[in-house]
Amino acid sequence: MKKVVFITGISSGFGKQTSSYLAQKGYTVYGTVRAECEHDPLVNVLQLDVTDQSAVEKCIGLVLENEGRIDVLINNAGMHTGGAIEVTPNSHISAQMETNFMGAVHTIKAVLPAMRNKGSGTIMNISSIGGLMGLPFQGYYSACKFAIEGFSEALRMEVKQFKIKVIVINPGDFHTNNTKNRKNVFTSENNDSYKEQFSKSLSVIEHDENNGWNPEVLAHKLYKILEKKRPANRYVIASMEQKLAVLLKRLLPGKWFARILSSHYGLR
Numbered sequence: 001m002k003k004v005v006f007i008t009g010i011s012s013g014f015g016k017q018t019s020s021y022l023a024q025k026g027y028t029v030y031g032t033v034r035a036e037c038e039h040d041p042l043v044n045v046l047q048l049d050v051t052d053q054s055a056v057e058k059c060i061g062l063v064l065e066n067e068g069r070i071d072v073l074i075n076n077a078g079m080h081t082g083g084a085i086e087v088t089p090n091s092h093i094s095a096q097m098e099t100n101f102m103g104a105v106h107t108i109k110a111v112l113p114a115m116r117n118k119g120s121g122t123i124m125n126i127s128s129i130g131g132l133m134g135l136p137f138q139g140y141y142s143a144c145k146f147a148i149e150g151f152s153e154a155l156r157m158e159v160k161q162f163k164i165k166v167i168v169i170n171p172g173d174f175h176t177n178n179t180k181n182r183k184n185v186f187t188s189e190n191n192d193s194y195k196e197q198f199s200k201s202l203s204v205i206e207h208d209e210n211n212g213w214n215p216e217v218l219a220h221k222l223y224k225i226l227e228k229k230r231p232a233n234r235y236v237i238a239s240m241e242q243k244l245a246v247l248l249k250r251l252l253p254g255k256w257f258a259r260i261l262s263s264h265y266g267l268r
């Protein structure tokens with residue numbers, strides 16, 4: 001029997017590649033977009049804004065009506081803000097948290113009753129290496145990904161009794177539309193003390209992303225994970241250098257690791 005997958009945010013990047021690859025591998029895939037765009041004809045595309053809880057419930061309900069179940073939920077929809085914490089406007093902060101965190105909360109709450117009744121299911125939350133370490137000038141992005149981490153840990157324990165798996169994915173740098181679509185905050189005020197440093201750090205951030213892996217790599221790895229009978233709770237999908245950074249974050253005193261990260265981003 002084909003697995004039924006519901007994946008959010010498939011207009012580009014991880015979502016586009018993953019939805020297409022899973023469909024080619026024989027999964028029945030439903031993917032969501034905020035606006036019409038080109039897509040793989042094998043994928044069933046639904047228009048959805050994940051920040052709208054009632055719309056999410058209707059969308060999940062439609063898939064359940066069509067298929068009778070959802071075997072896999074992949075929370076991928078997201079956005080990215082950049083800038084100093086002090087000067088980032090509240091509108092950017094709200095949009096970041098509502099999309100990346102509350103969007104996942106809405107889809108999970110909508111899909112859980114059906115998974116519980118079925119006694120099985122897989123929830124895959126796309127976090128980031130930025131959910132394992134606070135990234136300078138990406139503080140609110142890290143904050144929502146840290147939220148996904150704690151939320152997933154708690155959820156995993158609560159739904160284990162229903163044989164529902166919760167998997168967290170921590171990608172490193174990939175070459176996606178994140179760089180182009182990031183909402184960067186440069187204030188016009190002459191007393192913005194962060195401008196110079198943010199510009200320097202942003203050039204490092206964009207260099208890392210533009211030289212990152214192709215999102216097809218992630219799509220192939222996610223397929224392999226979903227095919228496992230006993231998947232791990234977490235998968236860090238990144239270069240060896242970035243995996244080493246995750247390990248050092250665990251092993252080194254906080255001040256030592258902060259110096260390493262600061263040096264990478266050119267912080268004084």
